[in-house]
Amino acid sequence: MTDNAVEIRDLVKTYGGGRSLFGRKAGEIHAAKGISLDVKRGETLGIVGESGSGKSTLARILVGLEAPTSGTMQIDGKPWEELAAAGSRAFGRTIQYVFQDPVASLNPRKTIGDILDVPLRLLCGYDAGKRASRKKELVDAVQMPLDTLERFPHEFSGGQAQRIAIARALAAEARILVLDEPVSALDVSVQAQVLLLLQSLRDELDLSYLFISHDLAVVESISDRVAVMYLGEVVELNHAAKLFAAPQHDYTRALIASAPRLDTSGMA
Amino acid sequence: MTDMALSAPAPRKRRSNWQLLMANRLAAAGLFIFGFIVVLAVLAPALPLPNPDITDQPNRLLPPFADGHLLGTDHLGRDILSRLIWGTQVSLIVGVSATALAAIFGSLIGLVAGYARGATDSVLMRFVDMLMAFPYILLAIAIVAALGPGLLNALYAIAIVNIPFFARNIRGVTVSIRNREFVDAARLSGKSHPAILFTEVLPNVLPVIVITMSTTVGWMILETAGLSFLGLGAQPPTSDLGSMLGQARAQLFTAPHASIIPGIMIFVLVMSINLLGDGIRDVLDPRLRSGALDRPMPVTKIDRKTKPANEIEDAPALVVENLSTGFDDGRSIAPAVRDISFRLRKGECLGLIGESGSGKSVTALSLMGLVASPPGVITAGGVYIEGREVLGLPEHALIALRGARVAYVFQDPLTTLHPLFRVGEQIAEAILVHESVGRTHANRRAVELMETVGIRDAGSRANAYPHELSGGQRQRIGIAMALANDPDIIIADEPTTALDVTVQAKILELLHDLRRQRGLALLLITHDFGVVAQVCDRVAVMKDGEIVEQGETSKVLRNPQHDYTKRLIACVPELGEGQAFLDRVRPLFEGAGA
Structure with a gap:
């Protein structure tokens, strides 16, 4: 047992490459080429x-939605293969995933109460009474009103829907959250609110985050350490402040130089 | 707190499905005609009708409005009105049951194939392709020939030949829903694959199944009539719209009413169902409901109370003055932009x-003027390019x-x-x-x-x-x-x-x-x-x-x-x-x- 929430070693994922009916070899796409990363407990690791x-691809493999081509992973001290063999429930109890498009990740024909009920019933095994009280706690934790539970997803704005999606991820009582572009679809003021919410939840519930985003400034604001990915490889990994102050890799420098800034004149 | 106000947004005022259906006049007419026919068919045993199967040779081929026989009699002297109503009942039962059977099995195949993908998908869909490789009515005739003529066998045949229609439709929808994020989310919530298929995917596919059913019932009734017409469906003396037509065709010139009346009935029945089916599709399909598939006008509707000046002096490239645009929701115009001015x-x-x-x-x-109309309306203001409105x-x-x-x-x-x-x-x-x-x-x-x-x-x-x-x-x-x-x-x-x-x-x-x-x-x-x-x-x-x-x-x-x-x-x-x-x-x- 180490103090790492997630350990990834030499992860490789290749798509395609199978032989077609007539023996022609299909083109291969290397989505991950030997990724090694650690997420410490209670830490937020940003990935840009x-x-x-x-x-x-990395995120979907971590939560068990896809299988790696090779490499080893330890999630919360358990090997990935062990979790995969135990089925999707074992994954759900250990690690949870928050999707980029909150509205698409909620079934339009179910109420929020029904959606939150599933992980509480299947992953935590609570009885009806306990589920009802947990649902209220969860809605409260993500700062939504209680009548949220009876409503349908389309009645909420993007920011509200993302709060609900976060509540669903919390419902499983997993200690590790993979957040895949959780604020990219949101307006800036809502984005700031969701980031604040994520930060306070992490501190209260002692969660570990793997925070994925294409927005450097957003990643920097919430992460302890940041990994920069380029064409399936981690090209640079460092503490957030150091990485942005003194980027080592050319690609990181290019990324930082391209990011739009407010202070065009350099005196804002 | 602007976007995140504590109360969720008030539910938008939308007309209910029933109101929408009634607003479509053709669909409403279809509903009432179809409803009337169904009531008539259901009440057949209670209506004061003569027995449809009793022959009365002396009174054969009486014209309509004859004494005691409102629609006349057929070549065996049977009352046409009575046979028509009983026959409609049989046709409706067969058509609706065949639709239900085809929908259940076809949708099941489509759902499983679309969700499982891979080998399962290939095997199931090649089976469906095989069914489709034969001409439609020929396959039905072959099935009935193998099973032997009879209403129930005709029903099976029609259900089987319609399975591909449902399977292919539902598979397409399932494939697109399967790739949606909420399906992955349900898996991470611990749901098993069958549970996801029936509790997450099925509710989203259901409207498509209902739409497909409503548009195929009429077709199925027509096919039942076709098989009966060929003598493969309802067997004498059971009356059925198709067999009435078939038996009366020998007297087409001497007593046209005996074949025209069931023909009109088939026409009215199928037409009303199709009109109703189209109406139901329009109501259930959210894209049609929002008007997204309506062909918009080439230029946004312009409805300005006061017309701005036609030209303005020494204007820059683009001047926008007090521009307001709204969306017409049928009762009022909800403003989307108000009083926009810039240069x-x-x-x-x-x-x-x-x-x-x-x-x-x-x-x-x-x-x-590119805002889609309907529902967009430009309600005020002017746009000047090089000074010209x-x-x-x-x-x-x-x-x-x-x-x-x-x-x-x-x-x-x-x-x-x-x-x-x-x-x-x-x-x-x-x-x-x-x-x-x-x-x-x-x-x-x-x-x-x-x-x-x-x-x-x-x-x-x-x-x-x-x-x-x-x-x-x-x-x-x-x-x-x-x-x-x-x-x-x-x-x-x-x-x-x-x-x-x-x-x-x-x-x-x-x-x-x-x-x-x-x-x-x-x-x-x-x-x-x-x-x-x-x-x-x-x-x-x-x-x-x-x-x-x-x-x-x-x-x-x-x-x-x-x-x-x-x-x-x-x-x-x-x-x-x-x-x-x-x-x-x-x-x-x-x-x-x-």
Whole structure:
């Protein structure tokens, strides 16, 4: 047992490459080329990179939605293969995932109460009374009103829906959360609120986050350490402040230089 | 707390499904006719009708309105009215049961194939393909021939030949729903695959099943009648609309009423069901309900109380005065943007910034009357291009301005470029719409334009399809199309939102250079203050459909006057600020209730 929430070693994921019916070899896409990362307990590890850099592939493998081609992973001290063999419930209890598009991640034909009920029933095994009280606690924890439970997803704005999605991830009582672009679809003021919420939840519930985003400033604001991904590889990993103050890799420098800033004149 | 007000938004006033169905006159008529026929068929045993199977040779082939036989008698002297009502009952039962059977098995196959994919999908769908390989009615006849004639066997045959129709439809919908994030989310919540299929996917597929059923019932009744007509369905003496028609065809010339009456009944029944089915589809399909599939008018409806001046003196490239646009929801016009005024000089860049729902895009589209109508209505104000009011122009004149004087660049070129045409052709087409130059000349110009927007090796890239280009290159093509006719004004609606930061930087640079070189007036719509800071001379901040603040970019950013602008700017995290950002914004949201 180490003090790492997540340990990834030499993770490789290749798509395609199978042989077609007539023996032609299909093109291969290397989504992850030997990624090694650790997320410490109680830490937020930020991952930045552009589209196609393999961020989301990494996230989906971690939560068991996809299988790696090779490499080893330890999640909360348990090997990935062990969790995979035990089925999706074992994953759900250990690690949870918050999706980029909160509205798409909520079934439009179910009430929020029904949606929150599923992990409480299947992952935690609570009885009806306990589920009802937990649902109220969860809605309260993400700062939403109680009548949220009877409403349908389309009645909420993007920021509210993301709070609900976070509540669902918390319902499983997993200690590790993978947040895949959780604020990218939100307006700036809502984005700031959700970031504040994530920060306070992490401190209260002692959670570990893997925070994925393409927005450097957002990642910097919430992360302890940041990994920069480029074409399926981690090219740089450092403490947030150090990484942005003194980037080592050329790609990191290019990324920082391209980020739009408010102070065009350098005197804001 | 603006977006996050503690109470969820009030439910929007929507007409109920029933009201919507009734508003569709044809569907309502279909419903009433079908309802009447069903009631009649159900009440058949209780109605004072003579026995439909008793023959009465002396009174054979009586014409309609004969004594005691309202619709006359057939070749065996049986009462046609009685046989018609009993026959309708049989046809309805068979048609509806066949639909239900086909729907259950077809949907099941479609759901499993679409959800499981892979080998299961292949096996199931090849089985369905096999069913489809035979001509439809021939297969039904073959099945009945194998099972032996009879109503029940006809029912099975019709159900089986209709399974592919349901299976293929439902599979398509299931595949798209399976890839939605909420299915992954349900898996992470611990649901098993069967549970996901039946509790998460099925509720979302159900409307499609209902729509498919409502549009096929009529068809199935027709097929039952067809099989009975051929003598493979209902066996004498059971009456059924198809067999009545079949038996009466021998007397088509001597006693036409015996075949015409069941024929009319089949027509009315199937017609009413189809009208009702179309109505149900319109109500259940949210895209149809929102009017998204209606063909919009070529120019937004313009309904201004007061007409603004036709021309204004020494105006810059673009002047917008008191523009208001709303959406007509049937009872009133809900305003989307109110009282928008701004000016844009040649060579200048104005940023229009605001959060989602603030009316930025509606403003941009209103300028050239591009807001979809219905439901969009321009209710007030004027748009002046080079001093001339354009919204009051005749339709063709306004359409001619689009692309020629004012061009648009949209957010995601993958959705605005046609996927089946080469990008070079699409740029050339934009030229040919406004100028009658030759194809080859237009193609050459297209390649030149691609070079202008910085596409390397433009000559060969012109032959690429949109999906073969990267997001940044596609946006360059979008810009090239906008430049095709040397416009004076370019309206760019979130041109870099779908792009990576490094690509965004290059596209913004391109827009900046083009503006310099060509003296373009650029209206840049964005939600990103960083983008505004980089390229815009002036900025207008929009909130809830109104411009709350307008001024020079550096002044507004450094010293915002309006509270909303202040908040917006404060919420933008700055690179290098680190975790201090969250400490800085925390006070903004405290004390507001959250």
